[in-house]
Amino acid sequence: MLLDVKGLSAAYGLVPALHRVDFHANAGEVVGILGHNGMGKTTLMRSIMGYVKVTGGEIDFDGQSILGTAVNTRARMGIGLVPQGRQIFPNLTVEENLHVAIPGKKAEVARTTDEMLDLFPRLKRLLDRRGGALSGGEQQLLALARCLARHPRLMLLDEPTEGIQPSIIDEISDTLAGLTRQIDITIVLVEQNLDFITGLSDRVYAISNGVLDREIPKAELTDASAVSAFMGFTA
Numbered sequence: 001m002l003l004d005v006k007g008l009s010a011a012y013g014l015v016p017a018l019h020r021v022d023f024h025a026n027a028g029e030v031v032g033i034l035g036h037n038g039m040g041k042t043t044l045m046r047s048i049m050g051y052v053k054v055t056g057g058e059i060d061f062d063g064q065s066i067l068g069t070a071v072n073t074r075a076r077m078g079i080g081l082v083p084q085g086r087q088i089f090p091n092l093t094v095e096e097n098l099h100v101a102i103p104g105k106k107a108e109v110a111r112t113t114d115e116m117l118d119l120f121p122r123l124k125r126l127l128d129r130r131g132g133a134l135s136g137g138e139q140q141l142l143a144l145a146r147c148l149a150r151h152p153r154l155m156l157l158d159e160p161t162e163g164i165q166p167s168i169i170d171e172i173s174d175t176l177a178g179l180t181r182q183i184d185i186t187i188v189l190v191e192q193n194l195d196f197i198t199g200l201s202d203r204v205y206a207i208s209n210g211v212l213d214r215e216i217p218k219a220e221l222t223d224a225s226a227v228s229a230f231m232g233f234t235a
């Protein structure tokens with residue numbers, strides 16, 4: 001098991017956002033977490049990355065507790081986050097956006113940039129374009145490349161389809177599916193898009209009002225009313 005989250009709770013001041021969340025991801029898996037707006041998806045991703053101070057529970061990464069460690073430490077251990085809204089630099093070019101994400105000397109930066117362009121060939125012809133002038137889908141590819149440039153073992157994806165045209169969503173899905181075949185990576189993604197999540201994930205959980213403690217059985221994922229019940233089971 002690469003990531004094991006046990007009884008994780010988090011709050012904003014006195015307002016609880018996560019209640020005893022339990023889930024895990026095995027090495028090489030794609031794990032999807034489905035939830036409506038405001039259910040705690042972003043808080044969960046940011047808690048695992050270390051941006052949100054948790055109030056209880058445990059997060060083990062590769063058999064080691066990472067609670068209380070800094071974001072940088074978790075990044076060095078091999079955890080990467082592609083944040084909601086992508087947060088690329090709008091005034092830097094695609095190439096510059098990649099370069100600022102890659103640690104190391106010039107040769108290492110050039111080598112890793114080439115590696116990312118092989119994984120995301122669509123970015124090749126966009127290298128000189130400003131981040132702010134990319135479409136939502138292109139920005140998402142760049143955000144994925146920036147995260148992968150640090151060679152994480154676990155990639156956390158916060159709503160990768162948000163604000164992206166349906167036709168490009170399929171391309172993002174194919175790209176992610178291709179990645180899992182090309183490189184050694186474990187993915188945990190949070191989403192509201194059922195088709196996207198079921199198309200990509202080996203296992204799917206639902207989060208509702210900060211509660212996540214049950215996996216949705218595979219057979220139920222094709223039954224919209226069963227999925228709705230899972231998504232609202234604690235409401």
Ligand SMILES: Nc1ncnc2c1ncn2[C@@H]1O[C@H](COP(=O)(O)OP(=O)(O)OP(=O)(O)O)[C@@H](O)[C@H]1O
Nearest residue numbers: 012015017035036037038039040041042043044084
């Ligand atoms: N910085 C904050 N301060 C106070 N409350 C917050 C903060 N961030 C989130 N919340 C609250 O915590 C709950 C969970 O929010 P979160 O952003 O994790 O949900 P989400 O599932 O990612 O939603 P969305 O899909 O809208 O991004 C919500 O009730 C939200 O209003």
